[in-house]
Amino acid sequence: MTTTSRKADAPTGDGRDPSRDGLRNRVEAHVLTHYEPLWRAVQRNRWLHRRTNAVLTDLAILKAPPRPNPLSTMAPYTSWPSLTDRSYVGRHLPPDTAPHPGRPAPERAAELFRREGAGETCHRSTALLPAFAQWFTDGFLRGHGRGGDPRRTDSPHTIDLVQLYGADEEVTSCLREFDGGRLKSRVVNGGEFPPLLCENGQIKAQFDALKPVRWEDVPEPLRDTVFATGGDRAHAHIGPMLVNVLFLREHNRIAGLLTRAHPTWDDERVFQTTRNILVVMTIRLVLEEYINHLTPYHFRFILDPTRTVRASWHRENWSTIEFSLVYRWHSLIPSSYRIDGEDVPLLHTLANGRLLEDRGMGPLFDDLSRQPAGRMGLFNTDPLLLPTETRSLEVSRELQVASYNDYREHFGFPRVTDLRQVSGDPVVREALYDLYTDVDELDLYVGIFAEDRRHGSLFGNLLGRIIGIDSFSEALTNPLLSPRLFTPATFSPEGMEILRRTRSLSDVVHRNLPEDDGRYLVSLGTKHARDAGDVRGGRAV
Numbered sequence: 115m116t117t118t119s120r121k122a123d124a125p126t127g128d129g130r131d132p133s134r135d136g137l138r139n140r141v142e143a144h145v146l147t148h149y150e151p152l153w154r155a156v157q158r159n160r161w162l163h164r165r166t167n168a169v170l171t172d173l174a175i176l177k178a179p180p181r182p183n184p185l186s187t188m189a190p191y192t193s194w195p196s197l198t199d200r201s202y203v204g205r206h207l208p209p210d211t212a213p214h215p216g217r218p219a220p221e222r223a224a225e226l227f228r229r230e231g232a233g234e235t236c237h238r239s240t241a242l243l244p245a246f247a248q249w250f251t252d253g254f255l256r257g258h259g260r261g262g263d264p265r266r267t268d269s270p271h272t273i274d275l276v277q278l279y280g281a282d283e284e285v286t287s288c289l290r291e292f293d294g295g296r297l298k299s300r301v302v303n304g305g306e307f308p309p310l311l312c313e314n315g316q317i318k319a320q321f322d323a324l325k326p327v328r329w330e331d332v333p334e335p336l337r338d339t340v341f342a343t344g345g346d347r348a349h350a351h352i353g354p355m356l357v358n359v360l361f362l363r364e365h366n367r368i369a370g371l372l373t374r375a376h377p378t379w380d381d382e383r384v385f386q387t388t389r390n391i392l393v394v395m396t397i398r399l400v401l402e403e404y405i406n407h408l409t410p411y412h413f414r415f416i417l418d419p420t421r422t423v424r425a426s427w428h429r430e431n432w433s434t435i436e437f438s439l440v441y442r443w444h445s446l447i448p449s450s451y452r453i454d455g456e457d458v459p460l461l462h463t464l465a466n467g468r469l470l471e472d473r474g475m476g477p478l479f480d481d482l483s484r485q486p487a488g489r490m491g492l493f494n495t496d497p498l499l500l501p502t503e504t505r506s507l508e509v510s511r512e513l514q515v516a517s518y519n520d521y522r523e524h525f526g527f528p529r530v531t532d533l534r535q536v537s538g539d540p541v542v543r544e545a546l547y548d549l550y551t552d553v554d555e556l557d558l559y560v561g562i563f564a565e566d567r568r569h570g571s572l573f574g575n576l577l578g579r580i581i582g583i584d585s586f587s588e589a590l591t592n593p594l595l596s597p598r599l600f601t602p603a604t605f606s607p608e609g610m611e612i613l614r615r616t617r618s619l620s621d622v623v624h625r626n627l628p629e630d631d632g633r634y635l636v637s638l639g640t641k642h643a644r645d646a647g648d649v650r651g652g653r654a655v
Contacts, residue, residue: 130538130566134528135575142173146411147569153412168421170413171590174582177526178206180427181587187265187435187513203267204432207524209514216551220507223560226545227495227503232449234494235486236640239407239572242482243638244446245353246619250400252347252354253277254431254588255438264509271431273400273592275393277354278361280344284323289344295369295384297362298342302471304628306363308341310467318342332465339467349465352451356470356478363475363626365392368612375608390594391609395616397589403618405585407638408578410571419595427587435513436521437584439559440577442506445494446487453481460496476627476634483635490572492542492563510559518561518576519554525579536574537566 132140157163187203188196190211196202217223253276256269270276278297280286291298299306311321315334326332327346340349343358369388372379379387398417406414422428450457454473463469470478488494495503519529530536530553533543542564550556556564565574573581593599602610616622620636627634 130536131532131534134530134535136526136528139527139575143569146170146413148412150412157414163416164418164421166413167416167418168425171415171422171586172425172427175425175427175587177579178524178583181429181432183432183434186432200269200271200432201267202265203269203438203513204434205513205515206434206436207516207520210516210520211514214517214555216555217511217557218549220511221504223507223549223557224500224504226492226549226560227445227563228500229445229449229488229494229496233445233496234489235448236446236489236572237486238570238640239446239487240483240637240640241353241448241451241485241487242479242619242636243407243487244443245482246357246404246638247441247443247446248350249277249354249357250396250404251441252345252350254433255441256281256346264512267433269433271433271588273393273397273589275344275361275389275396277345277347277358278343278365278392279389280323281346285344288321288323289342290385292381294373295379295381295386295388296366299362299366303474305471305475306366307359307467307471308343308362310338311340311342312337314338336465340465341467351447351460352463352466352469352478353447353482355467356475356482359470359475360622360626361392361396364395364622365389367626368392368609371608372606376606387604387606387609391605391612393592394594394600394605394613395622397592397595398613398616399619399622400585400589403638405582408572408581410569417590417595419600420597422590423596425590428591429587431588431591433588434584435509435515436558436580437588439506439510439515440562440580442502442559443490444496444499444502445490445492445563447496447499448485448488449496449498451481452485453478460498476623479623479636480634483637484641486640490563490567491565492545492560506559507557510557515558517554518556518558521558521561521580522576525576525583527575527579536561537564539566 156166182197183204183206184192185205185208186196186199187205188199190209253273254269254271256267256276268281270281280289289297298309300309301307311317311324311326315337317324321342324342325346326340326349329349332340332349341355341359343362345358347354365388368391369384372384372387376384401415401417409415447460450459451463452458453469454477458469473481523529533546533553536546536553536556537543546556546560546564562574562577562580565576567573568575568578571578594604605613618636619638623634623636
């Protein structure tokens with residue numbers, strides 16, 4: 115048992131108490147966030163860079179026991195079905211069956227997330243970050259609550275671009291042209307876009323296999339603007355839509371290149387080879403731009419397929435309920451988007467493909483790259499998204515997810531004994547004291563967002579660690595990264611060259627804009643971050 119923390123003892127001073135961070139954790143963080151000249155020297159030597167990359171990747175992933183996890187949401191004990199039926203969500207810790215009388219109801223706890231007014235902005239990241247993050251995670255953190263059961267999922271548990279190609283052959287087939295390996299598309303104002311899903315408010319017969327979630331919530335006047343794509347959240351807000359259109363263009367661009375280079379290949383081979391290329395391209399962007407932007411380290415991680423397959427943690431993917439919860443970054447999403455000099459409320463960017471067509475891809479990437487994201491944490495989720503925070507807490511309780519303190523212990527941090535060790539913000543601490551009678555009662559979902567951000571990162575200690583463990587271990591176990599598969603036979607010589615040259619989202623945008631004249635900015639990092647020398651978020655096109 116840990117020391118209890120009561121409202122009567124609520125602190126009034128500023129400053130977080132780091133005494134429960136753990137000495138080893140503090141030393142590692144200090145080394146990785148200081149000594150920039152040393153890290154630059156390491157990265158100038160190819161062999162040393164790759165070796166250090168392997169060591170630091172292992173260090174990040176092995177902060178927790180590697181897969182296979184003993185349990186899934188199927189049962190509170192290990193069985194052969196629970197180890198093999200991947201229609202259930204995985205879990206790191208067993209269900210917490212102890213009573214928790216000191217926890218507030220989910221709807222009360224969700225009020226801790228409510229944003230007042232425009233909210234606070236992030237000094238490091240642009241609005242393009244949550245756009246890419248949601249698009250990326252919609253591919254494998256999906257289908258949670260299948261059939262109304264929060265234990266179930268239709269996730270592929272790996273990066274396979276479900277959001278573009280669909281979850282099964284029936285969906286994929288209705289999106290393909292079956293000519294030259296291309297996906298169906300149409301041209302609007304000189305730019306390529308997906309076909310429209312509906313006509314007169316009804317889903318077209320050719321797209322009957324597409325089953326968008328919460329379709330009943332989409333207003334009828336907007337249904338004719340929704341794009342037909344593989345993901346069941348294609349009608350989400352403007353950011354993920356923007357990235358999905360970009361990857362449709364990239365697919366068709368590469369398919370055309372392969373068709374010209376290999377005139378004897380049939381449609382099927384061109385399509386499948388192009389998909390292989392885009393899957394690995396996404397993994398490279400996730401690792402070398404996205405994860406490098408998220409970490410506060412001076413070291414830049416690289417994709418090295420020849421190394422990861424030999425790692426002790428290299429096991430079949432299985433997405434967990436914990437990973438799903440920590441990736442709900444609603445506070446990063448702005449309450450309005452600044453588009454072409456006008457503020458467009460978040461509500462008006464949902465299920466509205468016409469915004470993309472009217473503004474154009476390049477200008478819209480530029481708009482999102484010049485607007486800061488929201489600050490990650492409590493008290494910064496737009497009220498429109500508050501029901502999602504409530505549902506996240508409800509699912510956490512239904513699945514008996516263990517406490518914040520239990521997960522600190524599991525992931526290599528000492529248990530906290532006082533809320534001073536979670537946050538130095540007196541407003542956050544006072545709110546937590548109001549709702550939770552004991553620090554051990556703190557929900558994981560609340561605790562990870564209550565934590566102070568660390569070392570210039572977007573996150574607190576625990577959230578950052580869980581993201582690091584699962585992001586690395588799930589991205590790097592993709593079968594296409596196996597040394598036997600990571601060859602021209604899988605991707606074609608042209609595909610290998612495309613993968614070699616693609617290091618940032620900016621690279622992909624640049625080659626898919628017919629209207630490009632070199633002026634558009636594509637960046638996960640804000641001007642503040644770029645001026646400070648943090649170029650991990652991208653570069654100008």
